[in-house]
Amino acid sequence: MNDPIIFGQPHFGEEEVELVSRTIRSTWIGQGPLVEEFERKLATAVWADHVVAVSSCTTALELSLLAAGVGPGDEVITTPLTFVATVNAIECVGASPVLVDIDPATLLLTPEAVRAAVTDRTRAVIPVSFAGRPLDLAGFTALAEQHDVWIIEDAAHSVGAVAGGQPVGATRHPRLLTCFSFYPNKNLASAEGGAVTTADADLAARLRSLRLHGLDGDAWDRYRDRHYRPALATRVGRKANWTDLQAAIALPQLAKLEGFLATREHLAATYDELLAGHPDIRLIPRPPPSLAERHALHLYQVRVPVAHRDRVVHELRGESIGAAVHYPAVHHHPYYEPLAHPGLAAATLAGEELLSLPLHPGLGRRHLVRVADRLRHHLAG
Ligand SMILES: Cc1ncc(COP(=O)(O)O)c(C=O)c1O
Incomplete structure (x- = not known):
């Protein structure tokens, strides 16, 4: 197990x-x-x-x-x-x-x-x-x-x-x-x-x-x-x-923030490498970290076909892999449906395709290899 x-x-x-x-x-x-x-x-x-x-x-x-x-x-x-x-x-x-x-x-x-x-x-x-x-x-x-x-x-x-x-x-x-x-x-x-x-x-x-x-x-x-x-x-x-x-x-977390960010960058690059080239997985390109721009990598997300996304999240979670959805678009929450209008196509699609994979400084390559293998497996099924 x-x-x-x-x-x-x-x-x-x-x-x-x-x-x-x-x-x-x-x-x-x-x-x-x-x-x-x-x-x-x-x-x-x-x-x-x-x-x-x-x-x-x-x-x-x-x-x-x-x-x-x-x-x-x-x-x-x-x-x-x-x-x-x-x-x-x-x-x-x-x-x-x-x-x-x-x-x-x-x-x-x-x-x-x-x-x-x-x-x-x-x-x-x-x-x-x-x-x-x-x-x-x-x-x-x-x-x-x-x-x-x-x-x-x-x-x-x-x-x-x-x-x-x-x-x-x-x-x-x-x-x-x-x-x-x-x-x-x-x-x-x-x-x-x-x-x-x-x-x-x-x-x-x-x-x-x-x-x-x-x-x-x-x-x-x-x-x-x-x-x-x-x-x-x-x-x-x-x-x-x-x-x-x-x-x-x-306070101690603040002192360790730089180290956490470096680990997150390393893990995200590992995910990119492990997931590249799959026909049903679209990576989200990030600008390389520089003095001008740096992504904080709170979330590592990929896009998968709408028809598979919710099933795959469910199956990964069934195997104790903490995949998640960030987020259903705001206008898909019942309370906020009145805010919907036809000009929201990009966010609507993103809300249906995005899949967040586990990412935190306690993970290592072997965890990511398992996540990537199981994601590929479930997308094939
Ligand atoms: C984009 C965004 N805004 C605001 C919040 C709210 O943060 P908090 O839980 O600290 O209230 C969250 C929490 O996840 C978030 O993801």
Whole structure:
């Protein structure tokens, strides 16, 4: 019996165990000094002026929209090829999601396609650096200037990616916010978590308040300040803060991120080699990693014929190989069917053809050989 090959297993070592234990022993497990340390270190790693850590990428997206003043009556343009969290965040602030089709080659939104869909109600665009592939951020920030809209990058998949010579998350424009996820299967794992990066100090202050009930301070502020005063609400906020216990897992992960990315690149190249040349498997070409562009390889995906995709996923999973689907197109979720329109052909097809194969730093060549053999076998059947 072969060991299960898990789809996206986090990779922890003694560093995480040690810091989590130390944090528990300190008794300060809520939001405090480790959250601040993580925010500072992530800011350095991705060249961000300000980082605000929150409970998830979903809340990072929602708070970003709120902080940007997006609400009822506003339209927010996004991609149909994303996790439902992206559109849910738009709905949760009372705005209307508008779906624009992806470029079939990169699976990403392009500034050109988005520009054609901008109306006088458009207040924000949420492009997704899907699978870890960097977006044309120069094009999107130009669009922000021309149309006075916010760009809120959903970078749940792309911590560690490089776009236009800068890390994803770099604060290259005042109207660009970047949202990361630290969900357990993400490139940088914790027990849930997210973060927003921004160039704007006022916006960062708004986000800090929004993540904690709209208050003007947190418990750590009160603890370390010798002149106690109760925190006061200056707006309506959410309960979306992060905790030191989660930061205790994420801090060592951040230190190991570069090594994880190198392993992911190596594994993806191995999959390319093992799967090339099969008539029913279409590889998705990636630009080679360079100082200008780097794919973060959160997902390794291939395209297979629609008629086989769901059966093959089912059969691989039956053999404990964690194949998965990312994602059914947004307009195929019953709640979001009203967002469908005839101009979404590329995302619709991608949602039916894409197959994600197991990818995480704990895998080696022998695992990938087994995945590739079984995929070829099931496609033949
Ligand atoms: C594209 C995308 N956006 C947002 C999210 C939400 O992230 P989180 O689970 O941290 O809320 C996910 C989660 O998988 C995602 O894939």
